[in-house]
Amino acid sequence: xxxxxxxxxxxxxxxDVAVLTYFALYALQHRGQESSGIAVSNGKNIECYxxxxxxxxVFTQEILQRLKGHIAxxxxxxxxxxxxxxxxxxxxxxxxHLGTIALAHNGNLINYEHLKxxxxxRGLTFATSSDSEVIAKLFALSEADTLEEKISSIMGELRGAxxxxxCTPNELxxxxxxxxxxxxxxxxxxxxxxxxxxxxxxxxxxxxxIKEIPPGEGVxxxxxGLKSFAGRKLxxxxxxxxxxxxxxxxxxxLNNRSIYSARYNMGRKLAKEWPVEADAVMAIPDSAVPxxxxxxxxxxxxxxxxxxxxxxxxxxxxxxxxxxRKLGIKLKFNLVVENIKxxxxxxxxxxxxxxxxxxxxxxxxxxxxAKEVHIRIxxxxxxxxxxxxxxxxxxxxLIAANKNISEIADFIGADSLGYLSLExxxxxxxxxREKFCAACFNGEYPLLFDExxx
Ligand code: SF4
Numbered sequence: 001x002x003x004x005x006x007x008x009x010x011x012x013x014x015x016d017v018a019v020l021t022y023f024a025l026y027a028l029q030h031r032g033q034e035s036s037g038i039a040v041s042n043g044k045n046i047e048c049y050x051x052x053x054x055x056x057x058v059f060t061q062e063i064l065q066r067l068k069g070h071i072a073x074x075x076x077x078x079x080x081x082x083x084x085x086x087x088x089x090x091x092x093x094x095x096x097h098l099g100t101i102a103l104a105h106n107g108n109l110i111n112y113e114h115l116k117x118x119x120x121x122r123g124l125t126f127a128t129s130s131d132s133e134v135i136a137k138l139f140a141l142s143e144a145d146t147l148e149e150k151i152s153s154i155m156g157e158l159r160g161a162x163x164x165x166x167c168t169p170n171e172l173x174x175x176x177x178x179x180x181x182x183x184x185x186x187x188x189x190x191x192x193x194x195x196x197x198x199x200x201x202x203x204x205x206x207x208x209x210i211k212e213i214p215p216g217e218g219v220x221x222x223x224x225g226l227k228s229f230a231g232r233k234l235x236x237x238x239x240x241x242x243x244x245x246x247x248x249x250x251x252x253x254l255n256n257r258s259i260y261s262a263r264y265n266m267g268r269k270l271a272k273e274w275p276v277e278a279d280a281v282m283a284i285p286d287s288a289v290p291x292x293x294x295x296x297x298x299x300x301x302x303x304x305x306x307x308x309x310x311x312x313x314x315x316x317x318x319x320x321x322x323x324x325r326k327l328g329i330k331l332k333f334n335l336v337v338e339n340i341k342x343x344x345x346x347x348x349x350x351x352x353x354x355x356x357x358x359x360x361x362x363x364x365x366x367x368x369x370a371k372e373v374h375i376r377i378x379x380x381x382x383x384x385x386x387x388x389x390x391x392x393x394x395x396x397x398l399i400a401a402n403k404n405i406s407e408i409a410d411f412i413g414a415d416s417l418g419y420l421s422l423e424x425x426x427x428x429x430x431x432x433r434e435k436f437c438a439a440c441f442n443g444e445y446p447l448l449f450d451e452x453x454x
Pocket of ligand 1 (some may be wrong): 181240241242385386387388390437438439440441
């Protein structure tokens with residue numbers, strides 16, 4: 001499972017908006033680690049800097065000092081549409097009749113090819129292979145009079161997931177698709193405003209959380225203050241349930257509830273649904289840690305740390321030498337052997353996609369002396385791929401689409417395997433099924449290509 005992207009927007013006259021955006025992106029690094037970019041408007045021009053790499057690798061003090069202005073948007077990218085190349089890094093910059101605009105997008109359009117073909121037939125050219133440029137071009141082409149009307153009109157054409165921050169020379173804009181598949185929230189900072197994929201970034205830069213932008217709605221922030229507007233509505237909402245399971249940081253809020261407590265509850269429910277006699281419970285870090293603590297509380301098993309994660313090793317741009325590459329999972333995790341040796345372990349993880357990583361971890365733990373390894377997963381078997389901005393796998397690659405639970409347990413080498421039920425997962429979030437996209441588990445995709453958006 002790979003995250004999709006992070007977006008940020010800041011409107012704060014008199015503040016160093018580039019530095020604020022940098023730290024907000026830094027807090028959202030977990031949502032995308034391929035490239036990072038910041039665009040800043042000074043009221044006349046928009047300057048942008050983007051590069052491949054982590055936020056801390058892309059920006060220096062000197063670069064941030066060059067980005068002067070009072071409005072900024074920022075983006076961390078993990079590519080789900082378009083290749084992982086610098087020309088697809090965001091923000092997207094486009095010259096329009098409103099002046100230059102900058103746009104940052106979290107999500108994935110399912111009708112990207114159709115829209116691009118339509119725009120190519122109208123004679124437009126494209127500098128990137130990402131769906132975000134299509135959104136910027138549609139906005140630029142809209143003949144509606146006001147910003148709200150332009151956004152509402154493009155919302156009528158877009159299908160799929162999009163949480164967007166955008167700036168013109170004088171306005172900061174944020175809007176979210178009618179299903180609300182990806183999160184987007186708004187906060188206040190000393191007379192200014194912040195829009196962010198997750199509330200954890202607001203905390204990092206000292207902004208106060210105000211609210212989540214509701215599905216299908218948007219905000220425009222200018223010298224006249226903040227104006228909310230209703231774009232397009234659908235009867236259903238479909239926040240991606242994986243935001244709770246894996247993507248969002250545990251200190252973020254979603255639907256006014258803490259991700260940490262939802263994950264803790266998932267662990268408690270797993271302990272009830274899949275009890276096991278063991279000596280200790282541990283997590284595959286980081287996302288499964290709260291759930292392992294919940295499992296420990298409910299089962300009475302001691303919580304231990306068995307694996308320490310080298311957090312961003314997968315995104316280093318230094319190619320490992322052959323002998324390092326062969327170490328595989330060991331590059332990512334270090335073992336705490338004395339916690340593992342001669343123990344019967346319950347090991348909590350958030351999901352199993354192809355099964356290869358879980359298999360490697362079970363092998364690693366057993367080689368370190370674990371007597372038994374019982375895998376417990378905080379989500380149901382993933383039987384369907386995602387078309388809405390998450391890089392999962394195809395049906396052929398998804399292990400749960402091709403094997404039953406006991407076959408998967410055999411494949412990964414676990415002594416037992418248990419998945420949280422969909423009901424248990426929903427209960428852990430405190431909301432019911434209608435609120436979420438859970439198509440990875442039940443195949444009920446929220447938006448068909450031709451569905452009409454009012
Ligand atoms: S299909 Fe899965 S990963 Fe994609 S939006 Fe729905 S729940 Fe999230």
